[in-house]
Amino acid sequence: MTKPPHRDGDDAWIDGMLDDLARTPVPETPDDLMARVMDDAYGMLPAPGGRSAPDPWWRQVVDGIGGWTAVGGLVAAAATGFVVGLGSLESVGVTTPWTMSYETYYDSPGSLDAFGWDMEEG
C-alpha cells in the first residue's frame, strides 16, 4: 500500500492522480488513422470557391477600421477630443459647472435655486 501523494489540502492526492494520468505516455498517432482522417477531409472538401461563414458584424466593423489597434487609437482620440471640447466651452461664453471656479458657482443664480435662498430674500 502507498500513501496518497499528499500536498496541501484534502484534495491534493487527486492532483497527484490527475498528473499521473496526464504523464501516461501516448503512443504515436497511427499512420492508418492519419490516412483515414485525410480521406474524410478530402471526401467532405467543399467545392473550390465555396464560401466560409461571414464574420459577425462587429468583427467586420473592427476589420474595416483597421483592427483592434486602430479601434484603441480611435477611442483614445475621441475621449481626448471630448475632454478638450468640454474645456473650451468657456471660451465661447457657455458657463458650465466644470468651467466655474468655486466662488463663481456659489455666486451664480442657479446655485441658489436648490436651497430656496432667492425666495427667502424676496
Add this chain to the structure above:
Amino acid sequence: MPLDTDPHTDDADLLAAYARGDAGAARLLTVRLTPRAFGQAVRMLGDTGEAEDVAQEAMMRLWRIAPDWRHGEAKVTTWLFRVVANLCTDRLRKRGRGAMPLDAVAEPEDPTPSVEARMQEDARHTALRSALAALPERQRIAVTMRHFEGASNPEIGEALGISTEAVESLTARGKRALAAALKGQAAALGYEEG
C-alpha cells in the same frame, strides 16, 4: 507522417480555407489536430482502438462544421477538445454500465512487484477516468484542460466563457467531487486511508 509545413497560420484561417475548397488546408489541419485529438482520447479512454474512433469522429465533425465556422467566436483547438471530451465521456458512461467493480478484478497470476504495480496503476487510471466521466461537463472540461492540456485559468475561462475566479471555483468543485467519488476505493487503488 507528413509535417506541419506552415506552423504560423492560424487554425481558424485554415478552416476557412478548407471551407473554400483548399485541399492543402485539409492536409495541414489533419497533421496538426489529429495527433492532439488522439492523444487526449487515449488519456481519457486508455484504449488506443477506441481513441482512434473518437479522434476520427471528432475530426469528421470539424470538417462538417467548417462552412459554418465563425471566425473569432472560439478557438478551433478548444472546440475540438470539448468534442473529444464529450465523445470520450459517452463511451466511458456506456462502459460504466457494464463495468466490473474493482474488487472483482482478478489478482495477477505473476505476483512480481512490477506486474502488481502496473495493475494497480491501471486500476487507478480506470477509476479516475470513470470518476471524470461522472462529473458535470463544465467541471470535467475545466479539470482536464488544466491537467491534460496544462491550460491556465484565463485560457480555461475563455474556453468556457467564464471569469478566472469562476474557473477556480469550478475546478475546486470538480476535484472535490472526484475525491468524494474515489475516497471509498482508496484501499482498492493501493492508497492507505487518511
